[in-house]
Amino acid sequence: MRPLVQPPKARPGDRIAVLSPSFAAPAVAPAVHEQAMERLRTLTGLEPVEYPTTRELGAHPADRARDLVAAFTDPSIRAVLATIGGEDQVRVTGLLDPELVRAAPKPLLGYSDNTNLLQWLWSAGVAAFHGGSTQVHLGAGPGVDAVHAASLRAALLTGERLEITEPGESEDFGVRWESPEALTSYGERETTEPWEWSGPQRVVTGRTWGGCLEVFPMIALAGRLDVTAEDLAGGVLLLETSEEVTPAHVLARNLEALAQRGLIESAGAVLLARPASSNHESVPSPATRAAHRQEVADAVREVVERHNPDAIVVSGVPFGHTRPQWVLPHGGEMTVDAAQQRIWADYA
Helix, strand or coil, X not given: CCCCECCCCXXXXXXXXXXXXXXXXXXXXXXXXXXXXXXXXXXXXXXEEECCCCCCCCCCHHHHHHHHHXXXXXXXXXXXXXXXXXXXXXXXXXCCCCXXXXXXXXXXXXXXXXXXXXXXXXXXXXXXXXXXXXXXXXXXXXXXXXXXXXXXXXXXXXXXXXXXXXXXXXXXXXXXCCCHHHHCCCCCCEECCCCEEECCCCEEEEEEEEEECCCHHHHHHCCCCCCCCHHHCCCEEEEECCCCCCCHHHHHHHHHHHHCCCHHHHCCEEEEECCCCCECCECCXXXXXXXXXXXXXXXXXXXXXXXXXXXXXXXXXXXXXXXXCCCEXXXXXXXXXXXXXXXXXXXX
16 A cells, blocks of 8 residues: 655644636635635634636646645645636646655645546645535635534644534535625525445445546546555545536446446445535426436445445445535545444544
């Protein structure tokens, strides 16, 4: 199993880089961004530092890469937080040298298209955190969800061990950012279903690895999916799906490709995030949304059982493209207890 560095925690008063490695959402909704910066200060005591492309819509990949290099090499910056995901980060990571983070590792928080950066850090031997978005989970709505606040502070500051719990409600997307209500109102939230557990009644504690199922093919085709079965031996595979509401059979194909790398067979547990089932362009009926979530859960479970019937599979965990969202360790340690149906994450 490859060694991974766990970057040191920040302290209140330290500086945190706020970057847009993919889509520069702050350029579209500056009011939401400003509210996110104020909440970040209040919640963590850290001072956000923006870079030239943080608010630059359509910034060239080379310029976004330059800002990442500046943040990772500045000794006064203690962590890096993405504003949101996007769709072209694969153009950025190819311009980055892993050596620049090995000298002075610092944590990065992001999900969705930031799966590219999580994998880049993994290749460099640096652990990170899956989750976190200033635009979605900090700036929008009437406040920061309790589970997000707790896991964000644990990832950035305290390094404690937390139980991953179900908030009981969820939204796929919030109020449109151009509306003043985006600053004060949540999106349409619905009651969540219980997590679905399958596999043996045992306890798995191990290293985490994963990301967005729709992003992995891009990383693999670019030749940057640097992970082996040995890296995940007995560990916890984290899988999330995007707001594009990709059909279950397509997600299953992507997961089958990961299985061919031996990643399913070597994992001790697989956690599937609650799948997004609607977006601003399409809001199906509650029954149709529930059916999509079940189809995705069934498809993932079938692939896992085909390759590793001894793995624990938990579907519906609130991370990834959902709100409230847990930030989870990537390259850190988690415990999945199937007998008690409980999950813990170590944010050290």
